[in-house]
Amino acid sequence: MPVITFDRVSKSFGDVRALDEVSLDVQAGEVAVLLGLSGSGKSTLLRHVDGLQRATTGTVRVLGEDVGALRGSALRALRRRVGFVFQQFHLVGSLTVLENVCTGALGSLRGPRLGLFTYPKRVRFAAMEQLERVGLTDQALQRADTLSGGQQQRVAVARALLQKPEILLADEPVASLDPDSAAQVMNLIAEIGREDGLTVLCSLHQVDLALGWGHRIIGLRSGQVVLDTPVEGLDRDAAMSIYAKVGSADLAAVG
Structure with a gap:
């Protein structure tokens, strides 16, 4: 089907x-x-x-x-x-890699989030799991704009996957x-x-x-x-x- x-x-x-x-x-x-x-x-x-x-x-x-x-x-x-990965990554450069991945859960959360630790622990844990899958756990707390283009796109993939x-x-x-x-x-x-x-x-x-x-x-x-x-x-x-x-x-x- x-x-x-x-x-x-x-x-x-x-x-x-x-x-x-x-x-x-x-x-x-x-x-x-x-x-x-x-x-x-x-x-x-x-x-x-x-x-x-x-x-x-x-x-x-x-x-x-x-x-x-x-x-x-x-x-x-x-x-x-439906997850979506775009050509231009659409990351927030001033945020950490981990927080960028956490934004993939916003559609299932109530209210805005201001900072990494305003996301539930389960979301942060799940985001780290996805970063491990794309090989970027060591960069989790780096600013997203310090990564190479290929690394940024892997962050975008992890963010999309966080939606399951x-x-x-x-x-x-x-x-x-x-x-x-x-x-x-x-x-x-x-x-x-x-x-x-x-x-x-x-x-x-x-x-x-x-x-x-x-x-x-x-x-x-x-x-x-x-x-x-x-x-x-x-x-x-x-x-x-x-x-x-x-x-x-x-x-x-x-x-």
Whole structure:
């Protein structure tokens, strides 16, 4: 049974159609990679999964819920089940690594938190467990902005995992990293996904990384699905066809 379903979903921003009649299913436990140029619709698609954006037409169903129909507490409840890792990390640089991870629990806590020790002990303990999984326990009390880019992205992964999500979304999580750091982060996400039985939907630019990491490639061009196939048996030239024959309409789309 799919945990994510897009049924003829279109999204327009003014005269620009970012998604164009997209239909696809993602099964529980699947690792699916979105490939495509900047502006192909990858980020827009991801943001529909947890309701950060809403479809102009069509239906998005996630974990049995019609995302477009959710508001208020119902939407917040869904978002607690969906972790999100962003390209730019979105850490608070002046806070410690540990407190940044603890912010992943804010959706399940009442009231604001001012300082690390205003988080319940169970949250701090769970945050340390996640830092151990990403190999950063020794940096727990460092300021987040003293870490390398690869380390900061691992903090962001730990923060998302603190939610205990059923789905993990990752929007170009290694675009700003060097090749070695990128491989480390993607291998970490894959390993944790297998351990936790997560459904992973990730957007990437790097074809070789996608072929070595995902179960399935979904290629987007101008907001349309132009390739949807298992990675097994897919060669690099076929994957690169996603990027072929790009015209002005492709470059104008919103990603």
